[in-house]
Each structure stands twice: as C-alpha cells, then as structure tokens.
Amino acid sequence: MAVAETKNLTTLQVKRFKPSDNPTNTYLTDEKGLWAWMTTVDHKKIGLMYLGAVAFFFALAGFLALALRTELWTPAKTFIEADTYNQLFTLHGAMMVFFVLVPSIPAALGNFVLPMQLGAKDVAFPRLNLASFYIYVFGAIFTFISLANNGFDTGWTFYTPYSSDANSAGVIWVTLGVFILGFSSILTGTNFITTIHKLRAPGITWGRLPLNIWALYATSIIQVLATPVLAITILLLSMENIMDIGIFDPALGGDPVLYQHFFWFYSHPAVYIMIVPGFGIISEVITTFSKKHIFGYWAIALSSLAIAFIGFLVWGHHMFTSGQSSVATTVFSFLTFLVGIPTGIKILNWVATLYKGSIDMKTPMLYVFVFLFLFTIGGFTGITLGALSVDIHLHDTYYVVAHFHYVMMGGTLMALLAGLHYWWPKMTGKMYNETLGRISAVLIFIGFNTTFLPQFVMGAQGMPRRYYNYIDQFTIFHQTSTIGSYILGVAFLIILYNLMKSLINGEKAPANPWNSRGLEWQATSPPDFHNFDHTPVIIHGPYDYHQPMEEFQLGLAVSHNGHGDHHEVTTDETEKA
Template sequence: MATASLPAHQQDHASSTNYLNCSRGFLSWACTLDHKRIGVMYLIGTMTAMFAGGALALILRAEHLTPQATLPGITHDLYNQLFTLHGAIMVFLFIIPSIPGALGNFILPIMLGAKDVAFPRMNLCSFYLWVGGLIFFLTALLTTGLDTGWTFYTPYSTNTSSTSVVTATLGAFILGFSSIFTGLNFIVTVHTMRPPGMTWFRMPLFLWALYSTAIIQVLATPVLGITLLLLAVERSFGLGIFDPKLGGDPVLYQHFFWFYSHPAVYIMILPAMGIISELISTFSRKPIFGYRFIAFSSMAIALLGFLVWGHHMFTSGQSEMVTVVFSVLTFSVSIPSAIKVFNWVATMYKGSILLATPMCYALSFIFLFTIGGLTGLFLGALATDIHLHDTYFVVAHFHYVMMGGTLVAFIGGVFYWWPKITGRMYNEFWGQVSSLIVFLSFNLTFFPQFILGSRGMPRRYFNYVPEYQTLHILSTIGSFLLGFGLALAAGVLIASLFSGRRAPANPWGSATLEWQCSSPPPLSNFEHTPSVGDPYDMNSVVWDAETESYVKQQSSGGHSHVASAH
C-alpha cells in the first residue's frame, strides 16, 4: 500500500537510489525531513560530542596521576570547569540524545514499517535545537567556563559561581526541548503509524524501549525546563525561590532537579537495553526469552523511575521519613532491571551464539551493567550511602551504568546497524578487537574507583592523599586504553566507508523489519510492503549464499520471494 503513492521516478530507479544518494548538496541534508538523514546527522553530532567529552575526561584522569597538580596549566578552578563540562557534555549532548536521536530516529520508523516519523519537521527542529544547545554550551566553554557540576546546585550556582551559569542553563533548557520533541514524535509514531499487522506485541523490543523512553522524555523533561528557567531567573534577578538568603529553599531546587534528572537516567539506559534485546536475540539465533516480560519491564522502569529521585538527596537535608520511603522505592527499580538481565542470559542459553562485534559489545554490556546495577543497591541503602555519598564509588557506579551500559550498547548498536545505515560492512576482526580493548580497559579504569570510593576518596577533588595514588594511576592508564579502544572502534567504522564491501540487506539474520529493506534503505524505506511477522522468529530467515545475505523465507518454505530484493 505504501508503493501506490510513491512518485514514479523512485520506483523506476529503486534498485540504485537510496536515501544517501537520492539528492546531493549541503541543503539537501540541512533541510531534509527524512528521518534517516536526521538520524545520521544526530549520529555524527553525538559521536563528536562523545569524543569531545572523552577528551576532557582524559585530561581529568591525567591530572590525577599525582596527588598534587600534575599537568601544567590545570589549576583547581580549571579542574572544576573541566569535570563540569565533561559531565554536562556527556549527559546533555551525548547520552540523552545519542540512542533515541541517532539510532532511534534512523531505525524506529523502518522497524515499525512506517515511511517516516509522524512529524518530520518537528524531528528536524529537534536536531537544530540540539545544535542550538551545543552552541550555548560552547559559548559557556569559551567565555568564562562553568564550574557548578552538571547539576547546577543552588545556592552555589546562583550566588557564588562566577562562571557562565545562565548560558549553560539556557543551553540545557534548549536541549531539553530537543529531547521532548524526539520523544513526542516517537510516541505519536508508535501509536498512529503502525502498518496493518504490526500489533503492539509484534513490535521489536527496541521499539518498546524507545516508547518507554519517550514517555519519560515527555513527562520529565518539562520539569527540567522550568527548573533551569527558575535557576536562570534566580541568578539574574534574584527570584528568591531557591536562595536561602531571600527566604528560598535550596533543597527544593534538588527536588526540582532530580524529579527530571533521575528519570533521565532511565532515558539514558532504557534505549540501550532495547538495543541489547535485539543484539542478544539476533546473535544467539533464538527468539528472545520472555518477550512480554522485557516489554513490560521497560514500561515498569519508566514509571518506577519517577518514584525514586529522592535517593540523590539522602545527605542533602531531606527529611528522614521521605528518605526512608525513597530508599525503599529505589530497590523496586532493580526488579525490572534484573528481569531483563535474566531474560537476556536465558535467551543465550542453548542458542547458537555468533561472537560478531555487536554481540561482543552486548556481552560487555550485560557484564558491566550488572556490576553497575548491583553497586547501585549499596548507594540506595541509607546507612552505606552516608559513607559512600559523593565518593569515587558513586563515580564508578554511574560510569558502569552510563558508560559501561549506555555507551557500550550504543557502540554495539552502531556496529549492528552500520551496514544498514551506510551500506558497508566493516572489518569484523578489528571490530572484535576494539570491543575487547574497551571491555578490559573500562574495567581497569573504573573498578579501582570502587575501591578508591569505599576507602574515602571524594569525587570532584583536585588533590588527594598519596595513599590513593596507585589506584589512581591504574585508573588513568585504563582510561587512556579506553580512549584508544573507542578510537579504534571509530577507525574501524570510518575505514569501512572507504574500503568496506557492500552490505547485503540482511547480514545478521535478524527477522525485524529494517533488515527487509535494502542497505542503505530507499528514501521511503520500503519498495515493497514489508510482511509483518514475529520479530524474533529466527527460522523465518535463512542464509542465501548467492546474495550473501539472509533472506526472508516464505511460509511454504521456499526462497521464492525476497522482500528486499529488487
């Protein structure tokens, strides 16, 4: 039914034209309404932000080689600005927009069997808002910097800090709207754009994850918007709501901030979990174990994520009763997370596992996310949190979840969908090597930080006592290896653009819809109406030696028709 309305020229040249070469020139990208091109622009943008944030992280780690000042020119104040910008760039410019903005935009409509997201203009607007936020952050960086930490806690941010708080705040405000637009688009697309046959429980789990994420984006991000607006006005005019000097309440600011920013943690991790569900099933060549449990656990995480924000404020002067309630609720989030991990492992059981690069990253994810999740329980427990709060233990914990979880899954997802996005296969061997380096060096970087934290090394400190030096050096060495591993992964991908062989439509044997269209996909995604079936029925695709691709098997059993073939 989709084909009936296509312009004739697209059908004529369907075999050769795709979304990459259908039009040329800067404006054809800058003004595009195609979700695939917007996704690619997001991919480039967020990856750049990631390497920028990573470079800042390496400076921070290098600084910690010795207990005192190590690098010339890095002063205490500059150190504060560097970790603030590292955090703010990674959170607002990379982790939150990366998977929904880049992979989600590219994959969601194709996976769903739709021609585009519901509001393509809003989608483009979302990308430009991201660019706008980036410009504000760069302005803050290049003027007086920012040293409040990415959390902008009052009253330091309103009364004391002499850096560009308002500029950075407005940047984050704009990025919030970018995130809202993406989420809003995804919810509407999933609700109204599903083709006939695509029922809710035939949706791949990545879509469930993106849908759950979008709910959080729509419900939580506006609160960040108003919080940052209040903060900017507070700082500029002295509104007084968060300023104790004027009768305001700084703890209230933390309620406002974490009402968004804790659910935002699930904006970061949920899409990553969705990617892992796809990868584990595809590369185990087995249907996902407990499909509905994973789908509902995504929704459960999205909703439970709203009930636990107070666990960031255990030591902030929050009242005892509320603290206890938030601590109890915090443990409830571990249940749906554990369900997911259990189901991924159960999916692999007795599967025929192929250790391709995406699968290597997926296995790293399961290991690292489990450590990150379990250490979160220590922090959710009131007594231990008093000891561990604001130490390197917290730093290690959220890096295991955010980096070992989200970033590793993002890279795995990029490797997985790279043939679809670019139409090129990358070098499998070096891809696997990169995943091994990332996995080992990640642990070398952050495991020592658990020990440092439990021994009392506070986070965000410029200097430290000499007895911590050995662990700090280990961590720093790990971080540089990690940087190398990620650069290698990027190199493998970029090299494939020049020398990679052409990707077949379905190199991995996945049964989800995006592998039924050619690689790269045509402008309107499907030349022929995709047949919607069970997304995890691995027996429905078989290897075809002639095209070096997996092909859809007709229910009769023959290779008669290939939906993706021309």
C-alpha cells in the same frame, strides 16, 4: 462479538519482496549536497546527523576525561590549575549527559531505526524531527558561549545556592543551553510516541513490536513527562541568577533542597532516558546473534515501562545527605530497591535467551556481553548505594563515580556501540573489519575495568569525588585508573578508524548480513528514501527465528489503506505471489 471481529479484519493481498543486495537508489544517493542534508526531513539522514554530532561531543568530552585523568596522575598539581580542573569535570559531565547520553540512542540510532522497524516511511512529524536537531545544535552553541563567559564549575547538577551566586554569566548561558536542549528531547519523544501509535505497518500489533520499539516507547514517555520539569527548573534557576527571585535561596526564605527535588525529578528519570533505549538494542542484538526467539518477550517489554514508572519515584536517593526529611529518605531508599526488580528481569531474560542459542560472537554480540558484565556490576552497586545507611558513607565518593560510569558507560555506551556496529551495514551499506571490531570490544572491556574498578575501591576507602588533590594512599588507584583511561582512548580510536575505513573501502553490505528477522533488515542496505519499496506486512513477531525467511518479506501486493487501529492480518488470508 463475532460480527464486530469480522468487521475489524481487513483482507490484504500480499506478495514477497526480497530486498535487493545491490540497490541502485538509496537514501544516501537520493539528494546530494550540503544544503539537501541540512534541510532534509528524512529520519535516516537526521539520525546520521545526530550520530555525527553525538560523536563529536563524545570525542570532546572524552578528551576532557583524559585530561582529568592525566591531572589525577599525581596527588597534587600535575599540569592544570584547580579552577580549570573544576571547569573541566563540570564540562565533561554536562556534555556527556546532555549532549551525548540523552540524545545518543533515541535521537541518533532510534531516529534511523524506529520508522524502519515499524514499516513506516518516516516519523510522524518529520519537520519537528529536523527542528529537534537544530535545537540541539543551538543549545550546544549556548554552552560554548558560556565557555567564553568564564565557563562554569558547578558540576553538571548546577546545585543552588552555588550556581545562583558564583560566576553567574557562564552558568546562565549554559543553563539556557540545557533549557533549549530539553526541547530537542521533548520533540523527539513526542514524535516517537505518535509514530509508534499511529504509523505501524499492517500486522504490527503491540505484541509484535520489536523490543527496541518498546524500549524507545518507554524512553519517550519519560522524556515527555520529565523533561518539562527540567525546563521549568532551569528557568527558575536562571531567574534566580538574573534577579534573585528567592525560590531556591535560603537567605530569602527559599529552599535550595527544593531545587534538588526539581532537578532530580528530571535527572533521575533521565538516567533511564539514557539506559532504557540501550536495553532495546541489547534485546535486538542478542536474539539476532543467538538465532533464537527472545525469552520472555512481554517480561522485557513491560519491564521497560515498569522501569519508566518506578524511575519517577526514586529521585530522592540522590539527596540522602542533603537534609531532606528522614521520612522521605526512607521511602526513597525503599523505592530504589524496587527498580532493581524490572532490571533484574531483563538481565535474566537476556541470559535465558542465550541458553541453547547458536551464538555467533560477532562484534555487536561481543559488545552485548561487555554490556551484560559491566551493567550488572553497575546495577548491583546501585543497589548498594540505594541502601540509606550505606549511602551516607559512600555518598559523593569515587564509589558513586564508578557506579554511574559502570551504568552509563558500561551500559548505555556499550549498548550504543553494539547498536552502532549492528546497524552500521544498514546505515552505510558497508561492512567494517570484523577482526578490528572484536579487538576494539576486548580492549574497551579491559580499559574500562582498569579505569573504573579501582575507583570502587578508593571510593569505599573514602576518596571524595570531584577533588583536585588527594592523599598519597590513593595514588596507586588513581594511576591505574589513568592508565585504563588511555587504553579506553586507544580502543575508541580503533573503532573510529575501523568505521571510517569501512566507509572508504569497506565491503559492500548485503541487505541482511546477520540473517536477522527484524523488519529493518527486510529493506535494502542502505535503504531506499521511503525505507521500503512496498508497504510491509507482518505476520510474525520480529524474533521468530523458527519461521522461514520468506514469511518475513511480505508486502502489500496492491496499494491498500491498511493503516489504522485495526490491521489484523491472518496467515490464511494472505496470498503469496
């Protein structure tokens, strides 16, 4: 074996490249004009375009949420009709899930960061990457067409037989939109898996992959395995709508519960598509601002994969009251508890990372703490809901609504905000106002809990979700919740103001404002068109805060074919210039 091993070692000439703090040539100045942006294949620009689109839909769907909460201020009608209300909550859910949460972290932040963390110049298939963005836009257009065609009020889950009977035109358009959107997700996943496997810079072994990459890897696997099932489900639903093929129609011998199986075979793993990349961001931010090696690297890395795998086997917990067999419900309930284990492992490791770290309470770190609190509540209430007998009582109540908002908003969106504030200097080359950033984080924490904690209580007392009216005893909870939602709205406006202001007259960001050991910070802010002006060589893990910075700024001294399956770089073989 010794012979084989020496054969696999490549000697690389490396030298130190300290990124300049005042880059003259960046990806933002590389090519200008609208057309250059629209046809760019640069992963960084595509990431920014995704970010813009996601922010747009988030604002839209958030606005709808405020409208819904306003309507719920009084037990009866406040200002919109019941039918409009049904359409609004459907639109809010569908947009948040398909247009915001699914693409938010992987396609927007992931696109920007992933090749940089791998030391690659771009993702493996840059043109597919651009195509995925346009497919996303195209899918969005279909949703708007649907709105012009009576809209849809089925809830974001499009359950049959209602979705295949009532109000077809709008449902057909929006489901086709979701079908198209799925391809955008598939392309991103395919791209990421290939990039992670084939485009790692010399020295990035699987054990030195940043945890963000591990998380994106797990996410991509889910995207690739689950999204096609959504596509075929939606296609069957459309056929059901267009010509009653009967597979989901009980009147023709079909089975509506089968639709739910198919739908949740995608949509349950899809919640992991939303949350797992968030885990990656948390791991990055928490080490950077604790200045400490991550606790339990492999535990965090592999628990992402474990979540991805177990996440495929628990979809039936959405269907405990749908009439599926009691054998299936029991098995699903048991498997649901299992998902808690890898998630618990992650939380434990993050908290252990904080232990004896030198914690710096910058804005991204504040969001991480918000995440830890909210997501833990969301996770625990998820276990509650996963218990079969409890779920029979809580199913389709506000308890469920509160639970998934704690997970999706308290989890994914907080991670997204942490990541956004963390990488903002890298993306734009500008620093935002730290004080405003901290204020917004605190406001979000307050607003969020004011909005959603009361929903747990009224849900447990029996307030059903998606209802337009409610009985008087719930008034106080609904009104508190509505007030909270306005606080949230204000907080998001502050974030928007803060970030936009930084673009206009923000301080110039240094290459590595947080003193991170991550590879993406070894490039200039904003990075060069090719990310690095050299091929980086990695001899330490991304969290080795006990190592001096210069060992993280190594690059190839002479151009060399260092890629491939076998780029072992050992310290004694490297020369420092």
